[in-house]
Amino acid sequence: MSAETSMLVDMRGIEKRFGDLVALRGVDLVVRQGEIHALVGENGAGKSTLMNVLYGLYRPDAGSIRIRGREVRIAGPRDAIALGIGMIHQHFMLVPPLTVAENVVLGDERGGPRLDRRAIESRVADLEKRFGIVVEPHARTEDIPLGLQQRVEILKVLYRGSELLIFDEPTAVLTPQEVDELFAIVRTLRDEGKTLILITHKLREVMAVTDNITVLRGGRNAGELVTRNTNPSEIARAMVGRELKELRARATPARAEVTLKVQGLEAKSDRGALALQGVDFDVRSGEILGIAGVGGNGQSELAQAILGLRRPTGGSIQIGGVDISKDDPKRTRARGVAYVPEDRHLEGLVLAFSVADDFILGKQDRAPYARTGVLDPVTILRNGGRLAAEYDVRPPNPKAIVGNLSGGNQQKVVLGRELSERPKLIVVSQPTRGLDIAATEYVHERLLEQRGQGAGILLISSELDEIRALSDRIAVMFEGRIVATLDAASATEERLGLLMAGHGEAAA
Numbered sequence: 001m002s003a004e005t006s007m008l009v010d011m012r013g014i015e016k017r018f019g020d021l022v023a024l025r026g027v028d029l030v031v032r033q034g035e036i037h038a039l040v041g042e043n044g045a046g047k048s049t050l051m052n053v054l055y056g057l058y059r060p061d062a063g064s065i066r067i068r069g070r071e072v073r074i075a076g077p078r079d080a081i082a083l084g085i086g087m088i089h090q091h092f093m094l095v096p097p098l099t100v101a102e103n104v105v106l107g108d109e110r111g112g113p114r115l116d117r118r119a120i121e122s123r124v125a126d127l128e129k130r131f132g133i134v135v136e137p138h139a140r141t142e143d144i145p146l147g148l149q150q151r152v153e154i155l156k157v158l159y160r161g162s163e164l165l166i167f168d169e170p171t172a173v174l175t176p177q178e179v180d181e182l183f184a185i186v187r188t189l190r191d192e193g194k195t196l197i198l199i200t201h202k203l204r205e206v207m208a209v210t211d212n213i214t215v216l217r218g219g220r221n222a223g224e225l226v227t228r229n230t231n232p233s234e235i236a237r238a239m240v241g242r243e244l245k246e247l248r249a250r251a252t253p254a255r256a257e258v259t260l261k262v263q264g265l266e267a268k269s270d271r272g273a274l275a276l277q278g279v280d281f282d283v284r285s286g287e288i289l290g291i292a293g294v295g296g297n298g299q300s301e302l303a304q305a306i307l308g309l310r311r312p313t314g315g316s317i318q319i320g321g322v323d324i325s326k327d328d329p330k331r332t333r334a335r336g337v338a339y340v341p342e343d344r345h346l347e348g349l350v351l352a353f354s355v356a357d358d359f360i361l362g363k364q365d366r367a368p369y370a371r372t373g374v375l376d377p378v379t380i381l382r383n384g385g386r387l388a389a390e391y392d393v394r395p396p397n398p399k400a401i402v403g404n405l406s407g408g409n410q411q412k413v414v415l416g417r418e419l420s421e422r423p424k425l426i427v428v429s430q431p432t433r434g435l436d437i438a439a440t441e442y443v444h445e446r447l448l449e450q451r452g453q454g455a456g457i458l459l460i461s462s463e464l465d466e467i468r469a470l471s472d473r474i475a476v477m478f479e480g481r482i483v484a485t486l487d488a489a490s491a492t493e494e495r496l497g498l499l500m501a502g503h504g505e506a507a508a
């Protein structure tokens with residue numbers, strides 16, 4: 001293969017503006033046939049924008065794209081698909097009531113409008129076999145877990161004959177085990193001659209699975225690295241342009257009063273199953289209690305029950321000795337409970353609002369933001385400007401629309417709103433999901449600061465590294481129960497992993 005044809009993608013000098021904002025300022029990207037190429041950079045660096053240009057979702061303002069040496073214009077996803085480019089989106093675009101096989105072939109017109117069921121299923125089964133991707137073709141998509149839905153997206157892209165597969169943060173919503181399974185698939189795809197571009201914030205994943213790395217910073221190229229010749233700190237330096245701090249060592253808090261006491265808590269899931277089956281624990285002032293566990297073992301229901309968003313069917317929840325299990329969210333919050341929810345798009349923010357308005361969400365009916373029921377725009381804007389600066393929201397513009405901010409900056413808006421009024425108890429769920437390493441560091445520092453000021457923190461996370469770095473004690477949730485509570489010092493990754501998988505005896 002000549003050097004020319006081995007270059008599958010050659011993007012040069014790509015520029016992209018959104019109004020006044022320059023998202024890409026002359027970016028180059030070279031991806032060779034048959035490699036796994038990491039695209040990394042901080043939140044807002046321009047990674048998704050660059051991939052949306054390659055997939056035809058955005059038109060570049062300047063620059064050229066060559067595919068297999070030939071200059072192309074990609075005016076839409078249809079052009080991209082015809083060139084053999086496929087994208088696996090982070091928010092899956094499947095039709096829930098259809099079967100796996102139906103979703104895979106949906107929108108593909110090559111077979112004519114009326115492919116029969118048998119033909120479809122056998123084509124999908126062929127793909128599954130060739131790439132070692134196991135999904136049940138007859139299963140309804142809405143009934144299968146996220147990790148499997150992602151495989152359906154991958155099959156869909158392969159079905160259309162894609163040679164280049166773009167993954168935008170594919171592991172953000174997966175459990176650790178699903179991540180391993182995805183990477184096995186990714187390696188098989190490469191070995192079968194496919195080319196992959198992987199956007200991720202997790203340097204461990206970059207090191208484990210990729211061949212070459214392109215680093216973006218502030219819409220510009222900030223480094224081209226060969227994975228086997230580099231290391232995580234070199235990549236991190238290229239991404240943020242400085243050394244990262246080590247997390248400060250934690251002082252053990254003095255025995256403090258119990259902030260949150262949960263006893264025998266029971267609650268049902270949305271589907272009516274018993275999601276919490278008698279949960280007991282407490283959180284003290286100045287303490288971080290980590291809740292480790294594979295997603296879906298009752299953690300979401302636990303957070304919702306504490307916040308008054310889900311009515312418990314049994315047990316009690318006490319804040320400072322007062323039972324709050326029958327309070328609505330507003331009353332609960334008035335008792336000094338802050339909440340950083342797992343899905344900031346669904347529960348944490350109104351994306352169409354300005355930064356200033358999202359900062360006062362839930363507080364809009366009281367002073368100083370409203371007087372006798374009328375909003376005070378001057379105070380709201382001033383408050384927005386102050387919090388945006390204090391919580392390092394970029395750009396620090398209180399009038400910016402939250403939906404246009406990067407993930408890290410959206411999370412800073414949630415934190416600013418939730419942490420700025422000296423909460424007694426903070427319930428945080430997956431606080432750094434989708435965030436880059438600098439934003440993650442920032443969130444961790446803010447949580448430790450709150451702990452230092454005496455807040456009790458319940459930290460729910462499926463990232464073991466995060467749980468272990470921050471928690472004073474770690475409780476493991478499995479099938480709606482706390483199966484063990486460990487001191488941070490004795491909670492090795494292996495022990496936690498066994499407990500999370502339901503092997504309590506082996507972990508003892």
Ligand SMILES: Nc1ncnc2c1ncn2[C@@H]1O[C@H](COP(=O)(O)OP(=O)(O)OP(=O)(O)O)[C@@H](O)[C@H]1O
Pocket residue numbers: 018021022023041042043044045046047048049050404405406407408434436
């Ligand atoms: N449709 C849009 N309208 C306005 N601004 C946008 C739009 N899409 C992206 N931006 C801005 O362009 C910049 C680059 O965003 P992009 O989504 O490409 O970053 P990213 O590297 O993918 O970040 P993340 O890691 O948070 O996903 C950001 O400042 C973002 O706010």
Ligand SMILES: [Mg+2]
Pocket residue numbers: 047048049
């Ligand atoms: Mg992105």
